[in-house]
Amino acid sequence: MPHQCTTCGRTFEDGSKEMLSGCPDCGGNKFQFQPSGGANAGGSAKNGAGGGATSAATAPKKTPENARTAESARTAGTDTVGNSASAPETGSDDRNSASNDRNSAVNRAAATVRDWVGKRDNTPRDDATDDPASGSTRKDTPAQRKDASARTDPSAPSATGPSDPSAEDSAQASARRDVVTESELPDEPPQNVADAADSEAAAPQNGEVVSAPDDESPGLKELREELNSQFESIRIVEPGQYELNLMELYEREEYIISLQEDGKYVIEVPDAWDASNR
Amino acid sequence: MGLFTDLKDSIARVTDKLFSAQEPKRIGIYGPPNAGKTTLANRIARDWTGDAVGPESHIPHETRRARRKENVEIERNGNTVSIDIVDTPGVTTKVDYEEFLDHDMEKEDAVRRSREATEGVAEAMHWLREDVEGVIYVLDSTTDPFTQVNTMLIGIIESQDLPVLILANKTDLEDSSVQRIRNAFPQHETIPLSALEGDNMDEVYDKIAEYFG
Structure with missing residues (x-):
């Protein structure tokens, strides 16, 4: 049941084309994704219905196992973004299980991050936004961080490329990301619930970072046209x-x-x- | 006060020079490769200044940079016409080094010549837009004048409203046909000549004085 309509709860197989023009049952266009490994559907559904649906629907969902693996593997900001993009968690159960696994080093780092963020900004979500710059801080934030990564992943994937192959194949991932990057980012802030608001606010900042490559492609196009026009002579x-x-x-x-x-x-x-x- | 007078005099001299009727006009000698442009330029320069403009050759694209001979004063009927002659590289739409291999040239030299010739065409086209005030268009009267290059260049010259004199060169050769060139460009006067032999140069100078004086 990898895809689930966040409005009516109908599920679709991975790779299904039924949902491409909206949910056939209710017409909803917000879906969430759960890899076949199985995740806590209840938690994610809750979150999806809660208004963070835009990002949650398009963001691949992550199992607790995956979360642990991903967190231990994180070493750099870009890796962090990539992992979080492919395997964000939205369920509170997931958060709990993930946080239980954290070791003391992680907790120390988390405390450091909280202190650091607290000095800069009282909004806890902002640290999620800044984290791509430092991988160590990124993995340490508890549930909020995963929330944040779930919110920001629509923009993140375009910068970081392929997602976790275990969760989904790259074609699906890239297709989903492309849609999200362009259509979701500007729309997100208005539809936040209180819990999601902070992470949504963080998204535009992340969007800036990852939109840099997008900005380059028109430039390249122009350059190519310029060169072509010169070679005409x-x-x-x-x-x-x-x-x-x-x-x-x-x-x-x-x-x-x-x-x-x-x-x-x-x-x-x-x-x-x-x-x-x- | 002396300084002021000197300054005034020198300004007057400069203005006189700038606006006098004697100011030389820049006349570009244009045409396809091997039409005899440099031979003509040398003929004119030697006749009136004693110097040559540049080396001539039967190999196409011998002239790969525009060469200028300034202040060529041509006397006609008691008047003097002063022109700057700009001998330009032959204009073409295709340059191929293999063409030069037929002239006993090493490939490396042929490729370099080809590259320089291409630069020369670009330069010639640039000066046609920027720098010339009249055109002497030289054609080899033994070849077909109905070519893309000739049509395009004459069209450009006409669009610029530049005075143009069409010369049917190489009349010393057997298969020369001046009439074919007249037919190709009936809207312009065509003067036959052999720049190599110096045939009919008097008429050429008359027309230069008439068109560019």
């Missing part, structure tokens, strides 16, 4: 063989003054004097 078929677009060469203000053997070329850019003469 002279096309190098192979070294020593060139095709020239005379109109393009004529219409350009700058002109190519030197072609290098490695495919680079030097152009002269018109200066202010030339521009004023025209």
Whole structure:
């Protein structure tokens, strides 16, 4: 029962296409995901219905076992985000079982984090947001942190790439993330319940971090277009063989003054004097 | 006060020079590769200044950088026409080093020549937009003038409203056909000549004075 509609509770098999255009029963478009390993459905359903549904529905759910494994494996901020993205916990039962497993080192670190966050900001969720910068602090926060990671994972995956393969296959994970990253982030803050509010508030900050790669892709696109438009004037078929677009060469203000053997070329850019003469 | 007068005089001299009728016009010699542009430029420069502009060759793309001969004063009918001659690389849409291999050139040299020729075309096109005030368009009268390059360049020149003189070169060769060039560009005057032999250069100079004076 990997997917569950958070409105009516109907469940769908992993990879099911039924839910792609909304829940066939109630039309709901918020779902939560539980890997087939089995998680506490009651807790997650509760949380999902509680208004944090947007992120909980799209975020893969994590079993207590997974939580433990993931936490012990966490070493860096990016890893943390990746793990939390693939295996967040939303149920209170999960939190309890996970926190029981923590050792004293973890608790010490958790205390450190709480102190640190307390100095900076009284909102406990903010530490979750800042945690990607330091993996050690990230894993130590108790239930709140998992909540936070559940909220923030919609944005996190795009930065961290593949999720936990044991929970779901990468294609599913990426497909889900893509949708979440674009559509969910701006909508989240208004629909928070009190418990989720803090983590939701943290999400935009995380969103900023992970949206950086998204910002780069349009830049690359522009660069490529720019390069293509430049190559329209002279096309190098192979070294020593060139095709020239005379109109393009004529219409350009700058002109190519030197072609290098490695495919680079030097152009002269018109200066202010030339521009004023025209 | 002396300084002021000197300054005034020098400004007047500069303005006179700038706005006098004698200010040389920059005339670009354009055309496809191997039409005889450099031969013509050298002919004009030698006739009126005694110097040459650049080396000539039967291998295409011998001229790979625009070369300028400034202040060429051509006397016609008691008047003097002063022009700067800009000899440009032959304009083409394709440069292939294999073309040069036929002229006993090593591949490495051929590739380099090809690259330089491409740069030369880019430069020639740039100067056509930026720097020339008139065009002498040289065509090899033994070859078909209906080419993409000729049509495009003449079109550009016309769109710029530049005065253009079309020269049908290589009339010393047997299969030369001036009429074919006249037919190709009936809207322009076509002057036959052999830049190599110096045939009909008088008419060429008359027309240069008429068009660019």
